[in-house]
Amino acid sequence: MASATDARYGQKESSDQNFDYMFKILIIGNSSVGKTSFLFRYADDSFTPAFVSTVGIDFKVKTIYRNDKRIKLQIWDTAGQERYRTITTAYYRGAMGFILMYDITNEESFNAVQDWSTQIKTYSWDNAQVLLVGNKCDMEDERVVSSERGRQLADHLGFEFFEASAKDNINVKQTFERLVDVICEKMSESLDTADPAVTGAKQGPQLTDQQAPPHQDCAC
Amino acid sequence: MAQQVSLGSLQESEREAILQVLYRDREVQNTEAERIRNLKTRLQHLRWKGAKSVSQEYKEKSCARCQQTLGLLLNRGAVCQGCSHRVCSECRVFLRRTRAWKCTVCFEDRNVKIKTGDWFFEERAKKFPTEGKHETAGAKLLQSYQKLSNKISVVPPTPPPLSESQCGGGPARLQELGQFKGFNKSVENLFLSVTTHMKKLSKSQNDMTSDKQHPEMVPRQREGRPERRSQSDTAINVTTRAGTPDILKPLGPESPRRPTSPVLKQEDISSSPVLNTSFSGGLRQGSLISINSTCTEMGNFDKADVTGEIEFAIRYCLRTHSLEICIRACKNLAFGEERKKKCNPYVKTYLLPDRSSQGKRKTGVQKNTVEPTFQETLKYQVELAQLASQQLQVSVWHLGVLTRRVFLGEVIVPLATWDFEDRESQSFRWYPLRAKAEKSEDSLPTNNGELAVRAKLVLPAGPRELQEAPEGTGDEPSQNGQLCLVVLGAKNLPVRSDGTLNSFVKGCLTLPDQQRLRLKSPVLKKQACPQWKHSFIFKGVTPSQLRQSSLELTIWDQATFGVNDRFLGGARLGLKEDLPGGAHTSSQAKLQWQKVLSSPNLWTDMTLILH
Numbered sequence: 037m038a039s040a041t042d043a044r045y046g047q048k049e050s051s052d053q054n055f056d057y058m059f060k061i062l063i064i065g066n067s068s069v070g071k072t073s074f075l076f077r078y079a080d081d082s083f084t085p086a087f088v089s090t091v092g093i094d095f096k097v098k099t100i101y102r103n104d105k106r107i108k109l110q111i112w113d114t115a116g117q118e119r120y121r122t123i124t125t126a127y128y129r130g131a132m133g134f135i136l137m138y139d140i141t142n143e144e145s146f147n148a149v150q151d152w153s154t155q156i157k158t159y160s161w162d163n164a165q166v167l168l169v170g171n172k173c174d175m176e177d178e179r180v181v182s183s184e185r186g187r188q189l190a191d192h193l194g195f196e197f198f199e200a201s202a203k204d205n206i207n208v209k210q211t212f213e214r215l216v217d218v219i220c221e222k223m224s225e226s227l228d229t230a231d232p233a234v235t236g237a238k239q240g241p242q243l244t245d246q247q248a249p250p251h252q253d254c255a256c
Numbered sequence: 257m258a259q260q261v262s263l264g265s266l267q268e269s270e271r272e273a274i275l276q277v278l279y280r281d282r283e284v285q286n287t288e289a290e291r292i293r294n295l296k297t298r299l300q301h302l303r304w305k306g307a308k309s310v311s312q313e314y315k316e317k318s319c320a321r322c323q324q325t326l327g328l329l330l331n332r333g334a335v336c337q338g339c340s341h342r343v344c345s346e347c348r349v350f351l352r353r354t355r356a357w358k359c360t361v362c363f364e365d366r367n368v369k370i371k372t373g374d375w376f377f378e379e380r381a382k383k384f385p386t387e388g389k390h391e392t393a394g395a396k397l398l399q400s401y402q403k404l405s406n407k408i409s410v411v412p413p414t415p416p417p418l419s420e421s422q423c424g425g426g427p428a429r430l431q432e433l434g435q436f437k438g439f440n441k442s443v444e445n446l447f448l449s450v451t452t453h454m455k456k457l458s459k460s461q462n463d464m465t466s467d468k469q470h471p472e473m474v475p476r477q478r479e480g481r482p483e484r485r486s487q488s489d490t491a492i493n494v495t496t497r498a499g500t501p502d503i504l505k506p507l508g509p510e511s512p513r514r515p516t517s518p519v520l521k522q523e524d525i526s527s528s529p530v531l532n533t534s535f536s537g538g539l540r541q542g543s544l545i546s547i548n549s550t551c552t553e554m555g556n557f558d559k560a561d562v563t564g565e566i567e568f569a570i571r572y573c574l575r576t577h578s579l580e581i582c583i584r585a586c587k588n589l590a591f592g593e594e595r596k597k598k599c600n601p602y603v604k605t606y607l608l609p610d611r612s613s614q615g616k617r618k619t620g621v622q623k624n625t626v627e628p629t630f631q632e633t634l635k636y637q638v639e640l641a642q643l644a645s646q647q648l649q650v651s652v653w654h655l656g657v658l659t660r661r662v663f664l665g666e667v668i669v670p671l672a673t674w675d676f677e678d679r680e681s682q683s684f685r686w687y688p689l690r691a692k693a694e695k696s697e698d699s700l701p702t703n704n705g706e707l708a709v710r711a712k713l714v715l716p717a718g719p720r721e722l723q724e725a726p727e728g729t730g731d732e733p734s735q736n737g738q739l740c741l742v743v744l745g746a747k748n749l750p751v752r753s754d755g756t757l758n759s760f761v762k763g764c765l766t767l768p769d770q771q772r773l774r775l776k777s778p779v780l781k782k783q784a785c786p787q788w789k790h791s792f793i794f795k796g797v798t799p800s801q802l803r804q805s806s807l808e809l810t811i812w813d814q815a816t817f818g819v820n821d822r823f824l825g826g827a828r829l830g831l832k833e834d835l836p837g838g839a840h841t842s843s844q845a846k847l848q849w850q851k852v853l854s855s856p857n858l859w860t861d862m863t864l865i866l867h
Contacts, residue, residue: 057371058288091273097284110284123274126393129384132376161380226379227366 055099055106059219060130061212064152065137066145067116070171073202074137075113078212083203090115092123102216109212128159132222133166133215138186140170140199141178146185153193163226165218166195169211174201279857281394286742289789292372297778299368302361319344321360338362398859562665562691564588564626566603566652569684570669572640572676579636579643581605581650583619584684589626592654592662600655601628601664607636608647608668609704610750612822621655637755643671645703645748652689665689704825704866705748707761707809711829711849712740713799715856737856739765739794739802743777745787746811746866749824756782758814759824763792768804779814802853806830811866825866 063071072090076082079096095112112131114124136152138145149168156164168190170181183199190197196214200207317326319333320341326333333342336359349363350356358366369375567584583603592599602621617636622628638646651666667687675681715737743761751757761777777790797805810826829849848862 058373091270092277093274094277095281095284110281123397126397129380130392132373161376162383163379222379223370223375226375227369 055108057105058108058110059132059216060110060112061133061135061215062112062114062127062131063135063137064114064124064155065116065135066139066142066148066152069116069137069139069142069145070202071116071135071137072113074135074169074171074200074208074211075111077202077205077208079111081205083205085203089117092120093127100213100216102213103220107216109216111212125155125159128156129161131160131164133219134160134164135167135169135211135215136195137169137171138181139172140181140183140186141172141175143180146170146181146189149189150193153195163222165215165222166193167211167215167218168193168195168197169207170197170199172201172203173199173206174204278394278398281392282398282859285392285395286791290791293789294778295368295371299364300781302364317342319347321347336362338365561590562663562689563590564652564665565686565688566650566665566667567684567686568603568650569682570648570674570676571682572643574640577637577639579607579638579648581617581634581636581648582684583630583632583634583650585627585629585631586652586689587627587686589628589652589664589689591626592656592664598624598654598656599626599664600624601626601652602655603630603632603634604651604653605634606649607638607643607671608649609825610646612750612752614752615750640676642748643674645705646671650687663692666692703748704750705746705811707746707811707825707827707864707866708744708861709809709864710742710744710859710861711852712859713802713852713856714738714740715799736796736798739792739797739807741792741794741807743788743790743792743809745785745789747785749784749786749811749866751784752813756784757786757824758782759786760812760814761788761790762810762812763794764808764810765794765797766806766808767797767801781814799853799856803831807849809864827864827866829862829864 063075065071067089068087072088072094073083075096076084079098090113092115093112095110097108097110099106099108101107112127114120114127134156136149136156138149140146153166156166168186170183170186173179173183186199187197196218198207198211198214200211202208317328317333318324319326320336320339321343324331324344324346326342326344331344333344334348335342336348337356338358339362341359343359347360348357349360351358357363369378564587566586569582569584571580571582572578573580586601586603589599589601591597592601600621600623603619605617606615615636617634619630619632619634622630648669648671649666650669652664654662654664656662667689669687741763743763746759746761749757749759758779758781760779763775763777765773767773773794775792775794777788777792780786780788807829808826809829811824813822813824815821827845829845831846831850831853845862845864848860852860852862
């Protein structure tokens with residue numbers, strides 16, 4: 037098990053300082069909803085169908101170019117299992133943004149979203165940016181959570197919403213980039229209200245822009 | 257699948273996996289900390305360059321940043337919203353896609369807040385005001401983990417897969433178990449203790465749905481607990497062997513399924529050269545000699561026979577925060593020039609360990625007398641608390657022709673025990689003058705402050721191999737690793753007269769072949785207790801090489817205007833016997849260094865006394 041983990045996380049992180057700033061992002065959600073796969077798709081563009089439960093916590097580093105800035109993302113992948121909860125919640129405080137994930141083929145994982153959101157409210161800072169992601173949207177045949185329900189819940193909780201598939205690489209990059217953008221917006225807001233300089237192109241309306249398209253690239 | 261693995265072994269691999277993640281995170285955090293420090297230094301420089309600050313008055317019509325004179329009609333300047341200074345058009349930065357602007361310093365300030373993530377910490381502080389700024393969850397977990405491993409003086413690597421049915425027996429074994437009870441806590445429990453305060457906040461935690469995919473997880477976990485515990489115990493036994501050879505003996509034969517191999521391994525260990533040096537070397541004491549008793553005039557004076565006495569009083573003025581030495585008189589001084597019966601005495605003082613010229617105070621010179629009367633007060637601006645680590649050196653000198661100086665005697669008063677409240681101790685007293693203490697008689701090593709460092713030997717091998725290394729396969733000389741050293745900070749340094757330093761650290765690793773690897777930290781300006789948090793990484797070194805190497809860390813005060821950098825103090829780390837007459841490693845440092853070398857991939861914190 038350890039060796040499997042080692043192999044997967046074996047690459048060295050880039051330790052160069054060639055970036056403008058660093059964001060810390062946490063991926064949370066029930067066990068087996070696809071958090072690790074989602075991260076691997078994004079960071080390494082790889083996908084393994086085999087399920088290996090994450091031990092406690094893990095992270096990957098990816099530097100992206102966004103709004104004329106090089107942003108280093110330290111993306112924390114957490115174990116969904118209850119037994120690791122004390123470890124994983126310790127990381128909530130350091131995170132600027134969250135990806136809260138459920139599995140569209142798993143009702144229980146969707147029902148737990150409310151609880152996860154409470155966890156964020158409890159452990160994280162007040163302006164924590166959260167994106168709700170319904171993963172495995174490639175498995176339309178086994179879908180039990182409609183995207184409408186997902187969207188409604190997201191609206192209710194005040195999160196933005198995407199449906200995605202780590203396996204088919206649907207909306208993965210978009211999810212992370214959107215999260216980076218909303219964190220940038222929060223950052224500008226906290227530094228000087230009504231100063232959108234840092235976020236660059238993204239102006240106010242983007243926040244409420246429900247067109248932000250979960251289905252745009254999604255065939256399902 | 258993961259859950260098929262027996263929980264006992266899962267426990268070990270869990271700990272291993274999580275630790276690996278924590279280490280990787282630490283690397284990232286270290287890099288980040290360095291980047292942030294650089295950013296802040298740059299901002300500081302910019303601030304200094306931009307001359308105007310809020311507190312000072314300036315000529316009305318000039319730019320606060322470049323000092324260019326502003327006109328009445330053209331280039332009148334405008335007030336920056338951030339700092340309320342009037343700046344010229346050149347010193348404004350327009351925020352992107354807006355007409356709003358900030359002056360260069362405010363803009364940079366804002367930039368730094370973005371780049372360092374300070375904006376986030378400020379926001380977060382609104383909800384968690386007590387949270388340390390850059391303290392990450394990972395760092396906290398690691399810290400608590402290391403605290404635990406420190407307590408039991410072993411590193412917790414992976415134990416070899418010993419039999420799970422191993423049960424303790426015999427009083428010695430039981431005692432051992434009791435001794436290392438702390439270790440029995442699984443990683444989870446450890447984490448639990450770290451995060452209990454967080455847990456208090458949420459009761460909803462338990463409401464979370466448990467994992468659907470592993471319904472058997474919970475009961476199995478319970479069953480597995482005693483089994484896991486015994487696994488942890490074996491882990492201790494194995495690692496303990498490396499640390500405390502004495503309690504080894506009853507251990508080996510206790511393992512029922514592996515009666516032979518542990519014994520063999522045990523022998524390997526007790527004959528390991530590493531341990532021997534560690535424990536015999538650790539007892540060396542008393543030979544602490546200062547490596548830096550370079551008195552500024554050391555080589556540059558004559559000696560007379562020392563006779564006579566000096567009368568002075570010491571008091572501390574709380575109002576002005578100054579130490580006052582009232583030099584009244586001397587009697588029976590030796591002649592500075594015996595043949596000519598000539599003596600032009602004066603008195604000089606230092607607050608040791610600072611022997612720099614800034615710490616020097618002198619009286620006037622009295623002409624042609626061996627019974628001079630000075631009636632002068634020499635003052636030091638110094639905090640009372642700081643005096644505890646200092647010694648007052650009062651020396652008498654003869655000033656000859658052509659500024660040739662002759663040493664007439666000295667008095668050294670340790671201030672640590674000096675009662676400044678007591679009247680008696682404030683009154684004038686006669687002190688017999690003494691000759692300069694010979695180096696070897698110098699019982700108190702000069703303490704030039706303390707340096708906090710954190711060191712780790714990084715070996716590329718997987719954790720399992722690491723574990724085996726002290727088990728008997730020995731130190732593979734082929735293991736190419738690197739020595740990571742984080743110079744955290746220093747305190748109680750001999751500061752300049754203004755109470756600050758522009759200090760930096762030099763690291764020099766001398767390999768067995770006398771090859772020297774040198775590294776240097778950036779200069780931290782105007783700080784008495786610098787916190788460099790700078791990493792030195794010595795690459796391509798093997799553990800066996802390091803055992804024969806020595807690492808010297810020296811702290812310097814950067815020179816201004818081309819004068820030589822001032823040496824503030826240094827410390828040496830190494831296991832080898834001290835070079836004759838050279839620098840030495842204190843016994844405590846030696847033990848800590850030993851720990852670094854014997855526990856690869858784990859950070860060891862050390863506080864080094866600077867000499």
